[in-house]
Amino acid sequence: MGSGKTTVGRALAKKLNKRFIDSDHEIEARTGVSIPVIFEIEGEASFRQREADVIRDLTSQENIVLATGGGAVLNAESRKLLHERGTVIYLRAGIHSILQRTRHDKNRPLLRTADPRKKLEELEAQRAPLYQEVAHVTIETGRPNVQFLVQSVLDKLAQENLYHVPDALLTANKTAMSATSPPSTIGTILNVDLGERSYPIAIGTALLSDSDFLSSRIKGKKTVVVTNTVVAPLYLGALEAALRSAGKEVVSVVLPDGEEQKNWTSLMLIFDALLAHKCDRQTTLLALGGGVIGDMTGFAASAYMRGVPFVQIPTTLLSQVDSSVGGKTGINHPLGKNMIGAFYQPQAVIADISSLQTLPDAELSAGLAEVIKHGAIIDAAFFDWIEANMSALRAKDPKALTHAILRSCEIKADVVRQDEREGGLRAILNFGHTFGHAIESGLGYGKWLHGEAVGCGMVMAADLSCRLGYIDYVSKTRIKQVVEAAGLPTVAPDLGEERWLELMEVDKKNEGGKIKFILLRPLGQAVITTVPQEMLLATLRSCIAN
Structure with a gap:
């Protein structure tokens, strides 16, 4: 009803x-x-x-x-x-x-x-x-308008060969599309259910050049696209053209690329552009890029005029399965990753799988770390599927990627629905991150990709889980093997034990000076706990490079 x-x-x-x-x-x-x-x-x-x-x-x-x-x-x-x-x-x-x-x-x-x-x-x-x-077909309703829902139904019926839908009624045949652009396909609309802050996640192909689709998801006359020097040459032109075809005014901000650029200086460049173009509260910010761009654009949107709309358009696997969903925004500080920011939900997430075809192998592997994480902490059957389909995922098979993105988004959306501001349950999404953030901070942002650090962090968290008797040796070995199969590092850098402890003490989950870890108990379920220091040191000695 x-x-x-x-x-x-x-x-x-x-x-x-x-x-x-x-x-x-x-x-x-x-x-x-x-x-x-x-x-x-x-x-x-x-x-x-x-x-x-x-x-x-x-x-x-x-x-x-x-x-x-x-x-x-x-x-x-x-x-x-x-x-x-x-x-x-x-x-x-x-x-x-x-x-x-x-x-x-x-x-x-x-x-x-x-x-x-x-x-x-x-x-x-x-x-x-x-x-x-x-x-025969399931459609997530969320808050999209009726026209958009009907279009989703028509596209899905045609895609699944369940009903002969006239070509003129399909999104992929809209005359407004560029003749040189591949037809867009909206594979799935998934809803993040947060009451008045609810929003849809659209997963499909060639969505960035579909002016009709973009118009249905992006409100307001004026848009500001925030991207970086790597993504801009690939997708900014097509997105700008589609937005202008939809009757939007477009301003673009191109930032330097890299995790090390996720700082106050880059944030000021966004504010500079907003003020220079006299952007008001009806302006919509669009985050075109990976997790760094998404986090900074969302933080800028939360702060500019005390809050303006923004839409996530993630172009990396990591951002499509994780960082674009849930409303966590922010920048890094030299003393801690993501320590300055806000919870601020987007109006929509547009995950165009086509953008993953240009993704470097290392970036794809980094995204697979978050896919593995979702299976490890919540869905053991999904973890089994990831193990069995790792070759297809690394080969960028569209069907495998679509399933991985959809299931990951379903898992994260459900956790966020239950705990939007990380008061308890949502912290399980940080499996591997306590170790991973220490690696990133200790080496210097940008030395390892975020997903690489998380992948290694999951191996370390699995080792610690095993030492505490939460999982068996077979489960620990499976996690290490699937992380390795994803092309991710499994041996941690030697930062020195004191430095490791110092870095892990600067973590948003910690309370009363005690380090909190997300561990597995068993594979497919997660617990948030403190651990005896001797156990932690044993894991560090076992997992770091000699």
Whole structure:
């Protein structure tokens, strides 16, 4: 309920020149009374039987778009008829979003309770597996407008060969696209459910040159693109042209490349451009690049005029699977990485997989570190998949990359939904980072890529987990082997034990002067804990270069 089935269904029917029917409205038309009255007089069981009868009748008809009630899947026969007679589209929405949409709706009898959120959680637990069972296509609704959702449905139906959609209705055939640009494909829309701060993650190909798509995601007349000297020659021109084709005014800021440039001086260059071009609160900042650009642009957006909109357009694997999602922004300080910043959510994330084809092998490997991390801390089955598909990932196979990005974003979005400001759970996303940040700070920013440091840090964290008895030797070895297979270092630099401890003490997770680590207990689950110093020193002595 509240996912937009009726609104999207009606718009979809109009696009496809079909008749639209809402099963709830059909029940009301047949009985002459409203759904709440049926519930009140006859009870839910009687209503469900009426609903099943209507669905049996309607699924025998041709050339219609049918919006069912949210509970229609509870009837086994209805599920069978829907799946066999039609193409089922599951519009998935987060509980917070549903509450926002339905809070003033008096025609939802199941939500007439003292605790609607608890009721929705119960319904989701009961119904979600049935939705997945019956659906041919799943679309994350989030907050995109109806037109965008309908377009996502059409593109997905065509992509999966589930329905013949006329070429004129597909995003990939819009006449506004450049004749020299490859057609864009929106593979997935995933929602980060944060209430009023919710936003979509669009994953697809050739999105940066699609003016219609960009216009649907980027609000405001004036845009400021922040990028760097490596990305600008590759993608800035196409993005600027597409934005101008969409009627946007474009200002571009090209910063020096590198982790060592993630500092106050670079941040001032962004502010200089914003002020010089008289940018106001309606200006949208676009972060075109990797994690460094994303973090700095987001921080600039959070501070300029006390907050302006920004959109993440990550062009590296690391930023597509991790840093662009979740709203952590900031710059480095000589005494600590990411110690100056803010939590500030983007309006959208646009992950164009096409940009990964120009990514150097070392940068791709750095991104794979964060993919491995997501499997290690939350999803053991995903970790198994990563092990089995590492060759395809390193070969930049689009299908493998799409799955890795989607699952990583799903995992991170769910963690961020539960703990937006890293009050507890979200800290598990820092698996390998306590050691990794020490490597980056100790060697000097830019000596190792962030993902390289995290990869090595995960090997060290796995070693520490094993010493504490949290994981077995086989799991520790698997982690080291998959990090190595990703092309990442597994031996840490010798910074000296005192220096290692000093660097790890400067960490945002620490409390009361005690170093906190994210460890595995077992593989696929994470814990946040302190450790005996002798265990930590044993790991350092085992993992550093001799």
